Amino acid sequence: MRKSRRLASLALPYGVYALIFILAPLLLILFYSLFYQGSQGFAFTLKHFLKFFDFSEPVYMKVLVRSVRIALVSTVICLIIGYPMAFILSRMNPRVRNIVSFLFVLPMWMNFLLRTYAWMTLLENTGVINSLLGSLGLPPINIMYTEGAVIFGNVYNFLPFMILPIYNVLIKIDKSVVEAAGDLGANFFKTFTKVIFPLSLPGVTSGITMTFMPAVTTFVISKLLGGGQNAQIGDLIERQFKSVGDWGFGSAMSVILMLIILVVAGFMNSYEKDKSAGGVLL
Amino acid sequence: MKKELIRLVNCVMEFDGEAVLKSINLTVYDKEFLTLLGPSGCGKTTTLRIIGGFETPTSGEVLFDGVRFNDVPPYKRKVNTIFQRYALFPHLNVFENVAFGLRVNKVPKNQIEPAVTEMLQLVGLKGYEHRDVSSLSGGQQQRVAIARALVNNPRVLLLDEPLGALDLKLRKEMQTELKRIQQQSGITFIYVTHDQEEALSMSDTIAVMNNGTIQQIGSPTDIYNEPQNAFVADFIGESNIIDGIMKQDYLVSFGGKNYDCVDAGFKPNEEVDVVVRPEDIDVVPLENGLWSGVVKSVAFKGVHYEIMVDSGDYVWMIHSTDAQVPGTTVGMMLEPEDLHIMHKFYPNGSVAGVAEVE
Ligand SMILES: Nc1ncnc2c1ncn2[C@@H]1O[C@H](COP(=O)(O)OP(=O)(O)OP(=O)(O)O)[C@@H](O)[C@H]1O
């Protein structure tokens, strides 16, 4: 009894931290989204939310839909590229494996703004890729400031978040279970579809969650690579706070975005039978 | 006429340059129940994995029906394995675990259900079809593993200590059951155990292994009655193993006395191991004994008493249905054919085990 209380007291600093830096901002956002400052102080209002869900002029909803679409496509591409990569990685001998997975993590140590700026210079109309194409006598392709560029940036930045959880689950699969499948007559393909893939699903779901969330909320990638016309909901929120100055509307959109993320995370978590496996976020 | 089915020829298995199997030669005949018996770490599982196709021997050949089989992957071998640690599919329930082999081998759907049900009945797990395998006890998981392999009706079944997790009663039942299945189905069983009693009661042939080598291959009676060296004698059943000198053909000396025996062909005065089974020694009145000793202890073992008798230079283990009084001096008696003379196996002195019992 006393021991557990002592252990609980160890968590106190974190409790204070969470209160100040997590709970308080969330409450503030909720407050700003539901109240406005009138002449006699703050008053309750739903106008910020109504502004967003204005069906006669659904500009904001369109941005939200586009954000979700871009995030979904990015997540699917990450999965298609990331799963085979994680699988190959898990099959390598441990020494090579450690080096390669280190290489995967290495770019994550660099600020992702810098990485994205680097891609701008590569993708620009006068950038490295197009000069290469030009020197081969091929016409330049217009990559920058398209939805494709945003998706590309997302995939590039968030791919490790897909690979690592899947890889972590794959290397933990009991080798003898894979052998048992072979023993019972399953060739590689059947062993994969009937044993390895089902057993790796916890990694896949947390990979999807961990890729989708940053992809749907990002605002820098879409701004740098997508330009104005490919703005995502994150850009919109940023603009409300930084240039428009409508904190109430910005907060309302943040609340909406958080709700979407909560729904997605809850959905993915309910898919995970074994919640202990993989790097689950919630 | 026995038909040869599997043959290992000079199989060597090295891991990181260390030889775990040293030149294994082993022939398995069709429909035979062959047991690999040996202490932990001697290479039983490794031998089984070579036959199952999960390891490729460093050198040597694996022949199946006379055809070289070294590089044939497991899924193409008509061999099924019951793994030492079960290796059940954690994402499938009991029914689907057992049905796995049938499904991947495209057995018609309407045959799968009855086959699986019959198998589960056989291993005593009827009614467990929809249970999660992780919710089963160790013994139940082991029986699922048995059902999962048997249901495919393989030509050869590899069993790696398949009854290790069962309690004594269930183990005895499953031993009888497995033996019955083997005889009825004509499936060749290659069975791994370190339980000598299990090996003796179930097998047609036993291969006794130690340290990556096969010490002796033979029928259970051969192995028990004519062990080729002190290791086999010691491992199969309990034995008194003492140092002796072969004076000449049919005459061995130990404990300072000469005894008639039935062995010949040793060098004159060769140092040998003399092996005597505990049940072959009779306790007799002092004056009738070939040699004598003081009763140290008497322990009741169910069917017999285990009596330890100290003759001064060795403590003899004797199994007898009659008890003795500790502290009395008794005579001991045996027939010449009960003395088993073997070339020295352990380089210096006596065998660890019985000889050290005080
Ligand atoms: N993949 C491997 N890499 C390195 N060493 C191994 C490997 N597999 C087995 N060994 C070694 O080979 C030896 C024999 O192992 P094996 O599993 O065949 O023993 P066993 O007779 O089945 O023992 P047990 O009765 O304990 O199951 C052991 O010393 C083991 O450590």
Ligand SMILES: [Mg+2]
């Ligand atoms: Mg083993």
